[in-house]
Amino acid sequence: MTKELSPADKAKFVAAKRACDYVQTGMKVGLGTGSTAAWMVRCLGERVREEGLKIVGVPTSTRTAELARQVGIQVVSLDEAKWLDLTIDGADEFDPQLALIKGGGAALLQEKIVATASDQMIVIADAAKEVATLGAFPLPVEVIPFGWQTTKALIEETLVALDVMNREVSLRMNGDRPLITDESNYIVDLHLKRIGNPRQLALVLNQIPGVVENGLFIDICDVVVIGHSDGRVQVRDINNGTDTEDRIEFLPSDNIFRDL
Numbered sequence: 001m002t003k004e005l006s007p008a009d010k011a012k013f014v015a016a017k018r019a020c021d022y023v024q025t026g027m028k029v030g031l032g033t034g035s036t037a038a039w040m041v042r043c044l045g046e047r048v049r050e051e052g053l054k055i056v057g058v059p060t061s062t063r064t065a066e067l068a069r070q071v072g073i074q075v076v077s078l079d080e081a082k083w084l085d086l087t088i089d090g091a092d093e094f095d096p097q098l099a100l101i102k103g104g105g106a107a108l109l110q111e112k113i114v115a116t117a118s119d120q121m122i123v124i125a126d127a128a129k130e131v132a133t134l135g136a137f138p139l140p141v142e143v144i145p146f147g148w149q150t151t152k153a154l155i156e157e158t159l160v161a162l163d164v165m166n167r168e169v170s171l172r173m174n175g176d177r178p179l180i181t182d183e184s185n186y187i188v189d190l191h192l193k194r195i196g197n198p199r200q201l202a203l204v205l206n207q208i209p210g211v212v213e214n215g216l217f218i219d220i221c222d223v224v225v226i227g228h229s230d231g232r233v234q235v236r237d238i239n240n241g242t243d244t245e246d247r248i249e250f251l252p253s254d255n256i257f258r259d260l
């Protein structure tokens, strides 16, 4: 039976569906993490089952790997795939240069490695993720558990040195314990409100011992597909400077809804 989608899910679904048009037989595809990326994995799974699309997928988290297998996508590791044609992933924020904040789902490390090992990265998002300046969403930074409080203090000192005004740093929790990433690390979230110079911050954070990676994706994303709840989809391509819009209809017959 088809379940009525919420407006937020409709926006995510249309963005995911449009992005899947970039995927062709024979491709090696990076599969992102999060609720929007989950729609993309379902859409690709439908094409594998219904159209015989032949792809291999490199998931960016154990959650995505599980879903990809469930929907019939052949899953391989990044080391098996080596280099990818395309990665499709969600984001927490994107700015006019298509710089991103990612890691709301705690998968930023694998997401950045996979996206960087791809010819192209396409971000799928609803319109609420678009910002003029990054930073309203807390910036996730993956840190090694050993000495994490020292690493956190060094991050705070670095923010002072950079003259950052809002610099609260919090350890991400899972109930009453620190959240553990797929790579067995912790996440600290930087509540900055506004990131004036994302490029500089990304470089400086990664110099701190104990920091594994930060959630700023600079010069990695090529295309953002923005979904709207009324079915409109915008495709913004930073390399050729285009911004186009069309519409995707919701078909009650869409098989993707069956297993909701």
Ligand SMILES: O=C(CO)[C@H](O)[C@H](O)COP(=O)(O)O
Pocket (backbone or CB within 6 Å): 032, 033, 034, 035, 036, 037, 089, 090, 091, 092, 101, 102, 103, 104, 105, 106, 107, 108, 111
């Ligand atoms: O970076 C991520 C996971 O680490 C996600 O892509 C990001 O949090 C967006 O998630 P959603 O599509 O659920 O809003």
